[in-house]
Amino acid sequence: MAELAALEDRKIRKVNEKHGDDHAVNLTKLRAVAKRLKTQQELADRLWKTDDTAARLLAILICRPKTFERDELDTMVREARTPKVHDWLVNYVVKKNPHSEELRLAWFTDPDPAVASAGWALTTERVAKKPEVLDLEGLLDIIEAEMKDAPDRLQWAMNHCLAQIGIEHAEHRTRAIGIGERLEVLKDYPTPPGCTSPFAPTWITEIVRRQNDKATA
Structure with a gap:
């Protein structure tokens, strides 16, 4: 969380706020962090629970999409407050999950x-x-x-x-x-x-x- 906070840029936040998002981290830099961390489901779970947008975006990038149960994903999509989290959750996680059609x-x-x-x-x-x-x-x-x-x-x-x-x-x-x-x-x-x-x-x-x-x- 400290590393994500250090990546914050007020200019990025100002642009994102126009689209209903509230994070201030450059997504290229966020992806670099995810690439370094690689897949870590337990960490992804903990990051999601912070309710912080940048942390949730990182969680989506390092999770294992196929491990989520149907009800977990249903809860997560309802918790996804911001458009970017919602979009990434659907496209990077739900679409790859065996419960996607249901x-x-x-x-x-x-x-x-x-x-x-x-x-x-x-x-x-x-x-x-x-x-x-x-x-x-x-x-x-x-x-x-x-x-x-x-x-x-x-x-x-x-x-x-x-x-x-x-x-x-x-x-x-x-x-x-x-x-x-x-x-x-x-x-x-x-x-x-x-x-x-x-x-x-x-x-x-x-x-x-x-x-x-x-x-x-």
Whole structure:
């Protein structure tokens, strides 16, 4: 904890606070600490229990994702206060855990929008890797009906799923783009030069164009 405190940078904290995060550690330096420590499940457990964001991010990097029980992960995702901890927990731990599909189904309709967003994040991964377990038309129906008024974190996750469906599944692409155009979610999101807009129609069109260019190169 002392080492993490020594890595804090007020400028980083100021930037992170704009996105709802409260840590002040450069993530490259945090990853260097994790690389030195290597995998240490017991230490990861202790770091998580501190409720400190930087410590929890480090815990995620040094834990063994497959060792967690279903209920442990359910508790952890509900404890993950900040967006970065939530995102890393889902992507680096839950996705690699044998209970991920069970949790996806449980979280998908959870009344807590942050927990539901975890369910949508897991669903987005299935869109690309295991679409046979999904009802893609049904997902588009839900997105069309609920995304516009969803809370920010849940809305972002649903929008990612919409874009992924349009990118990965040509038979649903026209409908996915149409939903994005009608709802206009994230249409005016500020996008740095050289980055792809999160506005689904733009996102889908650009990634598909790159895939086609690569295929014909």
